[in-house]
Amino acid sequence: MVSRTVKLGGTASDITVAPVAHGLMAMTWTPNPPDEEQCFASIKAGVDALPSGTKAFLNSGEFYAMDHGTGNLELLSRFYAKYPEYADKTFLSVKGGIRNMAPDGSIECLRASVDNIQRALGPNKKLDLFEPARIDRKTPIETIMNNLVTLLKEGKFSHIGLSECNANTLRKAHAVYPVTAAEIEVSFWSYDDNQQALISTARELNVSVLAYSPLGRGYFTGAFKSPNDLPAGDPRSRFTRFKEENFKANYAIVEGVSAIAEKKGVTPSQLCIAWVSSLGPHMIPLPGSSKASRTLENLQGGDIVLTPEESKAINDILAANPVAGDRYFGADVDVHLWG
Template sequence: MQTRTLGKHGPQVSALGLGCMGMSDFYGRHDDAESIATIHHALDRGLTLLDTADMYGPHTNEALVGRAIKGRREQVFLATKFGIVRDPADPQARGVNGRPEYVRAACEGSLERLGVETIDLYYQHRVDPQVPIEETVGAMAELVAAGKVRYLGLSEASPATLERAAKVHPIAALQTEYSLWTRDPEGNGVLETCRRLGIAFVAYSPLGRGFLTGAIRSPQDFDADDYRRRSPRFQGENFARNLALVDKVQALAAQKGCTPAQLALAWVLAQGEDVFAIPGTKRRERLDENLGALDVALSKEELAAIDAVFPPDAAAGQRYPEAVMRTIDR
């Protein structure tokens, strides 16, 4: 397993992690037994980075991960997140809470559901515009001092927020969407700021919510309750335009002798030794396919060819519906 250093002074963590969200929420039907088997298989293969959050389910994904790692805690670098609050009366509604008292309560809930004494990497899932980042990170730092958290992270934070947060306590990682069809961190200063501050960059949805695998050919491929049915990039003309881009990636993958998913993941990992990727999957065979990306080495010429067929800003449509985009710190 390839490992990379998480942040300036962090531990060695597997370059490829496992996003566990879809095992419990958002991506249609799920099978807990297969999900736990997938996590066990990941650990058997040497993968160490597992990623979850209290809002997945909500809460059920952390409980699932907790069951899966019971008895194997020493093999896991465990990341979870707080800050997105869901309304039980409206599953589509989202709120953000970064108040210090909420930070402490959320951590206690996550520790209990995960069945652990310490969270390795604790992220603020979304920045609360109503609470100064200094107050939120200050409360997170108290968790480190208490031994309940080892490292701190932020998710979808702007360069200015990262700068302010890092003055309160070292930030080990920033988690943001990054893939061939979401290259915002290259142009908005996020990647540059992470590198200047010594913060690891963790790319979530590195496969474009599964679209870059080439397996999704129609919006009808999704279950009725799959949230991608409401995502702008999977709608109408946007879907058709994005599918044409994926077809070009498939052609390059065929030339390389790998799958489109492996090519897309190898591209993310090739962006720097400080970049990690956490593709999500619910099945062991897909996990093995994703891990195969670690054997795909891309030359400068091949990276240029990928950029030529899938340049920055090529994807059609926003990455989230407008209401969700408003929760992102920019």
């Protein structure tokens, strides 16, 4: 059983959720999807480990499949059809608003996206929070927010989130309508000026920060000793930080934090999650999992408290080992970050 809980921000400030969210992408956006019943067990385990009245925060995407279709949402539809009592025990966030592989903040695109999401989800679960997956730089954020508020008032979803926004954009958006959560990448190798500014601004505004990839897409678990350990066709093989030269250059961070985790008696994954949680009471680490055992391990990381000495040791490791490689694939894709 998990003991710590957190309150969401914005218009969802009356909702209590687990201290660690559950990313569902790896259940379908992978060359060899896991067994569906295994995925269902993973979701159920996370819900069942929570105190009464606490919701599990689930995170999905309109395009979380190898064909960029709604496979992840269709899996969730089957889950809720089989376990309808879990609909009220989960808080579901879904990213969308992408057209022709680029963000589109128009009311037409956002409406089509939200309708497509709900159609794929089916009748047993309503979309709780909708996030444009990236910020459309061609459209003022105030216009995007007004479009989202229009859809919210039509009953399409209950709360508004943003993804990959910068601190200034969050402030402008929040002035139009309260933002419940901002989803950004935060981990030992993704904690620079942009992350720090967004985290600080979100805390000031009472906005939750969904910190995705807190385990560095599995890198900091120590499960991979080289890029060759990735499964054939794994999307991570395209990331610059998983290229041979960067992989080796960054491995000193893995070794350093693994030693701290071993001394503390926790797993490297749990140390990653505890460190992200330590960045503020509004922080919600968002690791992915398709196994019940991994879901529970991640949740337990949310209960772990770092001592000042442990935090300093981690910060010293990060300061001594500058990160090699881009967050994604290079400038052609990274242009959509920090909108």
